[in-house]
Amino acid sequence: MRVALFAFIFLSLLFAKGPIEPIPKILIEDKEKSKIGKILFYDPNLSKDKKISCASCHKKEYGGANNEEKGTGVFGRKTKYNVPSIYNLRFQYVYGWKNKKYDLKRKIEDIMKNPNIMEADFDEIVDYVYSNGFLKKLFLKTYKNINKENVIDALYNYLLTLNTVESKFDRYLLGYGELSSKEKNGFELFKRYGCIACHNGKSLGGHFYFKRGYFLEENDQELIKCPSLRNVEKSAPYFHDGKIKTLKEAVKWMAKAQLGREISDENAQKIVEFLRSLTGKIDDQMD
Numbered sequence: 001m002r003v004a005l006f007a008f009i010f011l012s013l014l015f016a017k018g019p020i021e022p023i024p025k026i027l028i029e030d031k032e033k034s035k036i037g038k039i040l041f042y043d044p045n046l047s048k049d050k051k052i053s054c055a056s057c058h059k060k061e062y063g064g065a066n067n068e069e070k071g072t073g074v075f076g077r078k079t080k081y082n083v084p085s086i087y088n089l090r091f092q093y094v095y096g097w098k099n100k101k102y103d104l105k106r107k108i109e110d111i112m113k114n115p116n117i118m119e120a121d122f123d124e125i126v127d128y129v130y131s132n133g134f135l136k137k138l139f140l141k142t143y144k145n146i147n148k149e150n151v152i153d154a155l156y157n158y159l160l161t162l163n164t165v166e167s168k169f170d171r172y173l174l175g176y177g178e179l180s181s182k183e184k185n186g187f188e189l190f191k192r193y194g195c196i197a198c199h200n201g202k203s204l205g206g207h208f209y210f211k212r213g214y215f216l217e218e219n220d221q222e223l224i225k226c227p228s229l230r231n232v233e234k235s236a237p238y239f240h241d242g243k244i245k246t247l248k249e250a251v252k253w254m255a256k257a258q259l260g261r262e263i264s265d266e267n268a269q270k271i272v273e274f275l276r277s278l279t280g281k282i283d284d285q286m287d
Helices: 002-013 032-041 102-113 123-131 133-142 148-159 168-173 180-192 246-260 265-276
Strands: 209-211 223-225
Touching: 032 133, 032 148, 102 148, 102 246, 123 133, 168 180, 180 265, 246 265
Parallel strands: none
Antiparallel strands: 209 223
């Protein structure tokens, strides 16, 4: 079964360039809703202790994630999992490391209500918006009503604008940029080892849940989200538990655990060079 899997990956993807697509520049569909969403994203008043905003954990300098093993939520509580990047969610289909969320709006609500993250009370949030003259005016002009659903919808619309464009690899795909020899070699190895079987599409992941440690002799092989590799050089530490600190170490662990392959330090570093070429700039049209 595993031999057949490798044969399929090798034959269908070895010479592929197409399974990975560039991130397109997309005009904001509803600028007013996204504007409200951005204000809410940076507002700590949405949390129970009025100190934690969405931006407290999801930071631009760390690729939409943070640089800690776990995030810090309300009242100093630690999150259960490593903070994932929120960039390029538009091109992903699953949300959350383990709880199988396929609806981004539901995921937003779950995160906000989580007692280790924001412990949000939406009745209190609605009261707060009504008490804030600026926000109240924006909400009533755009939504005609202030309620939980519209708060979530505003955040949802803002998140859809957070896409990273113009990466070196995207410019290469579009034909007006070049990769270094190390980056090209890394891309070829990325395909040859079979990484591209899961990490593909515009976001290079974020499409399904996979059995973690498929080739390891472990009793607890959890179903974990296959994350996007966009901007991955900035979002250390890695994986849902945040235990792996470097990108090279992550490449070697994944090759062994998910592909049953031993990979040399030299080849792992070449793949790292390719992964670094996936770093783009945030196309935040709300700035």
